[in-house]
Amino acid sequence: xxxxxxxxxxxxxxxxxxxxxxxxxxxxxxxxxxxxxxxxxxxxxxxxxxxxxxxxxxxxxxxxxxxxxxxxxxxxxxxxxxxxxxxxxxxxxxxxxxxxxxxxxxxxxxxxxxxxxxxxxxxxxxxxxxxxxxxxxxxxxxxxxxxxxxxxxxxxxxxxxxxxxxxxxxxxxxxxxxxxxxxxxxxxxxxxxxxxxxxxxxxxxxxxxxxxxxxxxxxxxxxxxxxxxxxxxxxxxxxxxxxxxxxxxxxxxxxxxxxxxxxxxxxxxxxxxxxxxxxxxxxxxxxxxxxxx
Amino acid sequence: xxxxxxxxxxxxxxxxxxxxxxxxxxxxxxxxxxxxxxxxxxxxxxxxxxxxxxxxxxxxxxxxxxxxxxxxxxxxxxxxxxxxxxxxxxxxxxxxxxxxxxxxxxxxxxxxxxxxxxxxxxxxxxxxxxxxxxxxxxxxxxxxxxxxxxxxxxxxxxxxxxxxxxxxxxxxxxxxxxxxxxxxxxxxxxxxxxxxxxxxxxxxxxxxxxxxxxxxxxxxxxxxxxxxxxxxxxxxxxxxxxxxxxxxxxxxxxxxxxxxxxxxxxxxxxxxxxxxxxxxxxxxxxxxxxxxxxxxxxxxxxxxxxxxxxxxxxxxxxxxxxxxxxxxxxxxxxxxxxxxxxxxxxxxxxxxxxxxxxxxxxxxxxxxxxxxxxxxxxxxxxxxxxxxxxxxxxxxxxxxxxxxxxxxxxxxxxxxxxxxxxxxxxxxxxxxxxxxxxxxx
Numbered sequence: 125x126x127x128x129x130x131x132x133x134x135x136x137x138x139x140x141x142x143x144x145x146x147x148x149x150x151x152x153x154x155x156x157x158x159x160x161x162x163x164x165x166x167x168x169x170x171x172x173x174x175x176x177x178x179x180x181x182x183x184x185x186x187x188x189x190x191x192x193x194x195x196x197x198x199x200x201x202x203x204x205x206x207x208x209x210x211x212x213x214x215x216x217x218x219x220x221x222x223x224x225x226x227x228x229x230x231x232x233x234x235x236x237x238x239x240x241x242x243x244x245x246x247x248x249x250x251x252x253x254x255x256x257x258x259x260x261x262x263x264x265x266x267x268x269x270x271x272x273x274x275x276x277x278x279x280x281x282x283x284x285x286x287x288x289x290x291x292x293x294x295x296x297x298x299x300x301x302x303x304x305x306x307x308x309x310x311x312x313x314x315x316x317x318x319x320x321x322x323x324x325x326x327x328x329x330x331x332x333x334x335x336x337x338x339x340x341x342x343x344x345x346x347x348x349x350x351x352x353x354x355x356x357x358x359x360x361x362x363x364x365x366x367x368x369x370x371x372x373x374x375x376x377x378x379x380x381x382x383x384x385x386x387x388x389x390x391x392x393x394x395x396x397x398x399x400x401x402x403x404x405x406x407x408x409x410x411x412x413x414x415x416x417x
Numbered sequence: 418x419x420x421x422x423x424x425x426x427x428x429x430x431x432x433x434x435x436x437x438x439x440x441x442x443x444x445x446x447x448x449x450x451x452x453x454x455x456x457x458x459x460x461x462x463x464x465x466x467x468x469x470x471x472x473x474x475x476x477x478x479x480x481x482x483x484x485x486x487x488x489x490x491x492x493x494x495x496x497x498x499x500x501x502x503x504x505x506x507x508x509x510x511x512x513x514x515x516x517x518x519x520x521x522x523x524x525x526x527x528x529x530x531x532x533x534x535x536x537x538x539x540x541x542x543x544x545x546x547x548x549x550x551x552x553x554x555x556x557x558x559x560x561x562x563x564x565x566x567x568x569x570x571x572x573x574x575x576x577x578x579x580x581x582x583x584x585x586x587x588x589x590x591x592x593x594x595x596x597x598x599x600x601x602x603x604x605x606x607x608x609x610x611x612x613x614x615x616x617x618x619x620x621x622x623x624x625x626x627x628x629x630x631x632x633x634x635x636x637x638x639x640x641x642x643x644x645x646x647x648x649x650x651x652x653x654x655x656x657x658x659x660x661x662x663x664x665x666x667x668x669x670x671x672x673x674x675x676x677x678x679x680x681x682x683x684x685x686x687x688x689x690x691x692x693x694x695x696x697x698x699x700x701x702x703x704x705x706x707x708x709x710x711x712x713x714x715x716x717x718x719x720x721x722x723x724x725x726x727x728x729x730x731x732x733x734x735x736x737x738x739x740x741x742x743x744x745x746x747x748x749x750x751x752x753x754x755x756x757x758x759x760x761x762x763x764x765x766x767x768x769x770x771x772x773x774x775x776x777x778x779x780x781x782x783x784x785x786x787x788x789x790x791x792x793x794x795x796x797x798x799x800x801x802x803x804x805x806x807x808x809x810x811x812x813x814x815x816x817x818x819x820x821x822x823x824x825x826x827x828x829x830x831x832x833x834x835x836x837x838x839x840x841x842x843x844x845x846x847x848x849x850x851x852x853x854x855x856x857x858x
Contacts, residue, residue, distance in 0.1 A: 161856060163527070163528070163809060165502060252671055269672075271616070359823050376495050378813045
């Protein structure tokens with residue numbers, strides 16, 4: 125059977141994938157093995173080959189380990205925070221009510237704003253004498269520094285969660301739309317209350333779209349460069365020294381292109397882990413039938 | 418090493434060939450049919466004037482050489498670096514670049530730009546045509562210069578005349594300690610002595626560099642970093658102390674960029690705003706303090722001293738401004754030099770100052786401005802500006818210096834300058850600066 129498949133039709137996609145993914149990745153790996161810096165980039169192929177020395181430096185003598193911790197910690201926190209928000213918003217706007225279209229559109233505003241705009245807005249809001257502190261102070265909430273120091277981590281979580289929850293909402297809503305109406309009726313006929321219906325009928329069906337939302341959200345958070353860059357500037361405050369900004373600084377401020385490429389390759393390896401887990405869990409590649417049979 | 422030498426030999430051969438062919442072409446109209454590409458920084462204060470200037474300069478260049486001139490702009494130094502990288506790798510792109518002075522050492526380190534020989538300088542109009550101080554960051558030494566000074570933006574300090582008069586201060590202090598004492602006298606209620614952008618990505622290192630150099634420490638000394646020196650520690654303690662313990666700066670300034678510090682001064686909420694250039698005049702003349710402020714040079718006596726110590730350099734500002742450099746890969750070297758000659762001529766430099774407020778590097782043009790009282794401080798600062806160390810590692814050192822301030826902000830905002838933490842941060846800065854210097858070639 126397999127031999128008769130018109131595999132040649134994969135050629136255009138294959139060429140594109142090679143050009144857009146394989147070649148840049150191969151170049152990144154090659155650069156990561158060179159001592160490429162401001163002194164050698166003019167003839168970058170002639171830069172001294174240093175083997176895995178950049179990887180060794182990245183892992184032992186750079187803030188990479190700290191950055192991985194900050195990035196994964198913040199991405200996981202944002203994912204956990206946005207999950208209930210997104211699911212609740214999807215459930216609330218699933219059934220018809222007057223003005224539903226307006227509410228649904230409004231929910232998407234944070235998501236469609238570019239990270240650069242979100243960062244700039246929140247940078248103004250979170251200034252020491254900004255709106256956030258002026259609102260929180262009369263409420264008795266301790267005010268202070270949001271864009272540096274320990275609180276900056278939470279500032280990043282809050283702003284990213286604000287921008288990212290609509291993704292979970294959108295995918296959950298899409299999942300809800302695919303639920304068969306009969307399923308709701310059958311549950312109602314069996315006398316299920318709203319919680320029982322939610323717990324035993326709706327949630328199990330949402331597992332696929334919600335896990336996808338969590339994965340995309342997590343990866344998006346880990347890879348988000350613009351938001352922390354605009355929000356905190358460079359050099360990054362210690363508590364928000366995230367991976368993409370660190371890689372950027374090594375490349376474009378310190379001109380350690382080889383070291384930076386090694387960090388980039390390591391971060392590809394890092395984000396491959398959740399992708400592999402997800403692919404195994406949902407078996408995306410074999411389709412719906414394979415799961416049920 | 419040999420592998421690296423081959424391409425540079427090739428490059429020199431190519432330059433020699435292009436120079437020979439240039440010799441053959443000669444004449445004023447040699448550029449007919451040719452196009453020269455120039456990359457300059459986008460002027461965000463005067464965008465329309467900049468477009469008009471591009472048109473005027475292009476028309477004049479066409480008249481003088483017959484060649485077409487096209488301008489391209491970049492928004493940030495990083496955009497420019499990306500452009501340089503792609504151009505250098507592909508061997509095509511702008512023929513002439515305008516570079517910030519502190520970026521010139523990094524650009525020199527790439528080896529991508531033409532080292533100007535005696536003949537090249539003669540073509541441009543000779544070194545004597547420039548203010549001597551502005552040539553201080555053109556190259557590591559006189560025989561290896563890549564940058565031709567185009568504009569100079571010396572840093573000065575603006576002061577509020579009314580606030581100073583109310584506090585009984587007749588003139589701004591010439592030492593940092595004196596400035597602090599004056600700032601304390603002025604600070605009352607919502608008015609502060611100083612406006613400083615502690616959240617700026619560039620300004621903090623300029624203060625630390627100036628104070629250290631005035632105390633005799635140039636930060637880089639014969640390939641050795643000296644960021645862990647006591648003078649640098651004192652500089653950081655002074656700079657951070659203003660806001661943390663002396664309370665002469667608005668506490669909100671921990672998050673300010675330079676523009677916000679200028680805005681606070683413009684609103685009449687601060688008596689002094691150090692580290693501003695002539696371009697600040699545009700916004701201050703439209704602000705609440707219009708007509709009631711003046712400029713003076715920043716203090717040149719280091720913290721803890723009443724006179725310049727032995728070995729100290731009375732630097733009033735970093736040598737700031739723009740240099741013009743020619744790409745090595747250019748096939749239009751003669752045209753590139755003709756353009757640089759034109760851009761650094763007296764009339765064009767005077768016109769550039771009148772349009773954009775940026776000070777000339779042409780000595781005659783600068784002399785003609787000397788009589789303008791509004792510019793006295795800038796002219797003085799320009800003549801007392803000192804070049805930052807010329808090393809390819811300078812960008813990294815700059816970043817390490819700013820990083821100390823960024824990581825100190827949390828403790829500063831609680832009203833402390835933690836000496837132990839500062840020492841540890843300076844230790845880190847020292848090792849990253851030294852590592853960068855060790856790689857310097």
